[in-house]
Amino acid sequence: MADSVEVVSAQYVAERWEQWCGDTAWSRAMREWAALGGKVIWWGGVPRSASAIPLCFVLIDATGSKMPGNSRLKDIQAAVAARKI
Structure with a gap:
């Protein structure tokens, strides 16, 4: 996953x-x-810095829709919470 854009599992x-x-x-x-x-x-090539990680992904929900505003930890947590309701 060098410098390409791919849809991958969140587990990965x-x-x-x-x-x-x-x-x-x-x-x-x-x-x-x-x-x-x-x-x-x-996006491949994620730096090792934990602070840089959020700049390198977009969340996709189970229906295939892109989630808005998901570049911060609290955005991931909010997306998770919204899906658990």
Whole structure:
């Protein structure tokens, strides 16, 4: 996944983040998104810096729709919470 744009599983993204940064709020939120059937449009070449991670993805819900405003941890958490209702 060098410098391409791909739709991948949120689980895959969570696992990659854990390889780079360990168990973080970001990876836990992405795992929750994966459990709800969510996917991610992910740009390869994500830097190791946890603060740079949010700039590199777009959430896709289980219906295939892009989620608005999802570049922050609280946006992932809000998307997860909205799907659990």
